[in-house]
Amino acid sequence: MDKGLKLINSELNDALYKLLNDDSAGADSALQERKQKIAMLIKVHVRHVQQTVITNRRRRQQKSRRRLKQLRSFFMQQMMELQSRYLHMFAMLRMKHAQLDNTHTDNTQPDTHDDLNLDNSESEFVGVSQTQFWEDTIPQYNDEEFLNSLHVTRSTFKSLCGQLAPTLRSVPELAAPHLDRISAEKCVGLALYFLASGERISIIAEQFALPRARTIKCLKVFCNAVMTNLGKALRLLPQSEADCVNVVAGFQRECNMPAALVGVLGVCCIPLRGKGKSDAEFVPMLRMEFLLDDRMLFRELQLSNGNGNGPKAPMFAEPPNPLSQLPARCINRRMVPAFVLAPVNQNYPMRPWLLQQFSDPVAPHEYDFNEVADHLHELSDCALHRLMSRWRFLSQPLDISFQTASCIITAATVLHNLLEELSEPHMLEWGNTVDVSRFRSPPIAPRRDTSEDLNRAVEVRDFLARTISSTEM
Known part of the structure; x- marks a missing residue:
């Protein structure tokens, strides 16, 4: 291209020189001036063409170099991503292989x-x-x-x-x-x-x-x-006299419940991703029953599932149990057994130590008892929300076996109690995504209750309800 431009320039200079020095026609000065203008216009035009060609060539070269640079960068980036994906896939395959080995070990030696x-x-x-x-x-x-x-x-x-x-x-x-x-x-x-x-x-x-x-x-x-x-030290049913006095007094201050309530029962279901002891046996969820005291600390815990692991009977449903053996409390010159409040709509049996709300309240004192019970169940939901927001693993499906999950959950409640007693900070944003209503447990299968304790439990609940109504401010 450079040689071509030089050739054009030389030919143009020769033509201009001949045009300016051509006197054969005896042109006058006006004609000579017109020739000079024509020659100048031709020369300017050619220079403009030459500049345009050179500029376009440089721009084309720069664009080509820039495109090659971009392609090289893109190629290197793709190679790095491929290498990273390969390493990540290799690591995941190793972990999957390890998980299969663990599953095989679980099935043979559970x-x-x-x-x-x-x-x-x-x-x-x-x-x-x-x-x-x-x-x-x-x-x-x-x-x-x-x-x-x-x-x-x-x-x-x-x-x-x-x-x-x-x-x-x-x-x-x-x-x-x-x-x-x-x-x-x-x-x-x-x-x-x-x-x-x-x-x-x-x-x-x-x-x-x-x-x-x-x-x-x-x-x-x-x-x-x-x-x-x-x-x-942190996970005991109130057994000592001093502990019982503190707990029942705390509930009485909180909700005007007569001084015989030693705890509130709660229940939830935590999903599991793992399997049971055999490959065909799936464990869809883990049922967690817990007893809360007046400070909403976890005192007792019972974990079970539907595949034969853990106890099947509801918590404190069958006597004798630690709750039924607690000493009775004197209320208005009447001895009332220490009791806990069963979770609502769970078909727990009525026992003197395990009371429920009135299913169809009619009298004013029955409504008063249900109002107090509703307030206590709200506190139970708050305690569960606080536990799940502190330990977020409870709000996610667990990818471990039932035995390991039971061990971890039990220790987590103990740690929660310890941190609550130490007044450790609990940030509100921890619980922004925790919805305890997602973990509502389905009710246990209803059974015909022929126990002799049923009538006594109804009498105790009626007495407590009338006591609440008579002491309301």
Whole structure:
């Protein structure tokens, strides 16, 4: 192109020179001036053409280079994404393979190796995260971020580690010679993060760079340590006289219930993703019954499902039980058995120690009793909402077996009681997405009640209802 432009320029200069110096026709000065103008216009036009050609060529070259650069960047980006997807898929396949090994172990040895298969091949997998979540990320959190991640303050976390460390260090699985040692702080942090975040076990295992089996083992070891060190002190039915006096007085101040109520029963159902002991046996949900005291702390817990695991009878339905053996209380010169309030619309049997609302109230005192009962059931829903918003794993379908879920839920209620007694912060935004109405339990199958305690229970409820009406302000 450059040679072509030079040739055009030389030919143009020759033509212009001949045009200016052509006197053969004896042109006058006017004609000569017109020739000069024509020559100048031709020269300007050619220069404009030349400039346009050069400019377009440069722009075309720049556009071509820019497009090649963009294609190269796009190609490199696609290669990086493919590599990342490959690594992620490889990690997920390894975890799925580990889960299949765990399921096989659960089916063959459900009582001794639940959710645990610490073979050498699985222990070699330690996750694909570039950064260590516990070692690198958590220490960089400020106090607010730490609280929102683990739902406990740093001071309480250190206190928990101090109380549970002797028990955790004595567990051989956490310090196996052929595996990486798991510190007591990491075990406590992993368990609290699982309870607070509601993430699935596989995601927790990847974040903490542990195999799924060791992650579940950490959770079970932590829960056993909590129950060993804290469970007895924080999870008891009011049995001592001083404890009973405080509880019944608290309910009387709260709702004007006569001083014989020692607890409110609640029930909910938590969905499970796991299977039972056989491949064809599915566990759709876990039924949780709980007893709350006047401070809405969890005193008793009963977990069961529909496949023969755990007790089938409703809580405190059959005598003898710890509730039926509590001493009676004197109310208006009449001895009234200590009782709990059964959940509404659940077909619990009427017993002197297990009372229900009036199903079809007619008299004013019956409406008064139901009004007090409704207020107590609202407090029960608030307590369940507070528990589920603190430990978000309860509001998500659990991808673990029934035995492991029972162990974790029991320890979670104990931890909840401990944090409530310590007045730990409880942020309102934790419960923005928690709706306890989604976990309503279907009623138990109704049965014909021929017990001799039924008539006595009706008399006790009628007496309490009349007492409430006579003491209303």
